[in-house]
Amino acid sequence: MIVPERFNAFRIHQGEDKKINSGFEQITLNDLTDGEVVVKVAYSDINYKDALAATGKGRILRTYPLVGGIDLSGVVVSSVDNRFKAGDKVLVCGAQLSELYDGGYSEFARVKADSVVNLPDGITLRDAMAIGTAGYTAALAIQRMEDNGQIPERGPIVVTGATGGVGSFAINMLSNIGYEVVAFTGKTEQEEYLTALGASRLISRHEIEMGTKPLESMQWGGAIDNVGGETLSWLTRTTNVWGNIASIGLAGGITLDTTVMPFILRGVSLLGINSVEMPLSVREQGWKRLASDLKPTKLDLIAATTIAFSELPDAFLAYVEGTVTGRTVVEIDANL
Structure with a gap:
């Protein structure tokens, strides 16, 4: 899999007047924050924190600009860390994405290896973001x-x-x-x-x-x-x-x-409960339980809504206003 020279990402900026503006941009891999693993993103999701960051209703980002989205799942394109190889299905949740590092609202992501979890057996890439x-x-x-x-x-x-x-x-x-x-x-x-x-x-x-x-x-x-x-x-x-x-x-x-x-x-x-800053071993243990005894039995009910990547900007306001029930999955490339 080859990363194109430019690809689509939803990016958040802060202007000189401290106002937040966000939207889709064409960016390059070099525009992304450093990381050992490059991932072709299949799915992301929307969390309350994502909506606050994208709309400026909450000061979530610690640096600007950043790609939004605290979660992602997808397939490894390349890795300089030997724990992961091209073709591995993986997920990243939290881990200071869209806070210190570029996040999952992008066709490609570059992430820290210590934040990456191999997709457990019994969970699909979409399931991972339905759970998120x-x-x-x-x-x-x-x-x-x-x-x-x-x-x-x-x-x-x-x-x-x-x-x-x-x-x-x-x-x-x-x-x-x-x-x-x-x-x-x-x-x-x-x-x-x-x-x-x-x-x-x-x-x-x-x-x-x-x-x-x-x-x-x-x-x-x-x-x-x-x-x-x-x-x-x-x-x-x-x-x-x-x-x-x-x-x-x-x-x-x-x-x-x-x-x-x-x-x-x-x-x-x-x-x-802090789900952001923790060792990889704790993340892996949690996801193993999510694939076994704590696996949700009503996932289709909780995450009944799936939107296209292009629909993302219009979806945040409902989260800020508190009118959303359950979860929303963002489909970036369902063919992976």
Whole structure:
């Protein structure tokens, strides 16, 4: 496979006025940030972080310009690292793509070898992007909770931000391995979707009474929180003895108003989940589980939307406005 002199990429710039502008450009391989592995990209996806970066609604990029897209899957064109060879099917998720390094919204990508994972058996290139950083983050949260003693017998797991990518995967994965799962959402009209994923019931965030006491009645064996802010504070006060709260998102705010009482009187653990900066061995372990016991059984439901590469610019606003349910796969070259 030969890399053409120029190819199409969706690039993000910051002007002298600090305003963000983004769009398709014809670039060369030399325009890309350094890396040991060149990949012909088959698929990418859209995450909330991608939408913030592309629209300028969030300051995600640390340098400009960069190709957008925090995830990619495709086929190795060339590698100066002997762990990979031409023709290998691979994926990269997170790993500071579209933050420090050029990302997956490109016909070709050049990436760091330590961020590349060989595609596990039983997962296609499209599957990998249907799962993407969202599914990987959910799997990592479950792994961290289990490592800290989480078991189904301790009670239901509540998942906040339930209709988003991470929330959708978390519900499906947890229910598949024997947990009772409760969906916490503002989109109660999505009840059919959430119960199909495996939620036993829904709680409307608009109707919940969160209370103000340092400790409220114990309701949850554990939690996966995609919201932060007031919701995360409430979870610390309502999680059962020795329960784990995996903290992932901050759409509801970055502050945490709580006390030490849930942690020292109930032994609650607050686990921060960072799916970006981690050793390759942890990435590989996570993807092996995503191909086995944590493999989503409702992937077509969660990632029901596929768009062409050319449709990408029009897809970001819905993510920023929070009107998206599930995942969107971006098809760049489906023939690989």
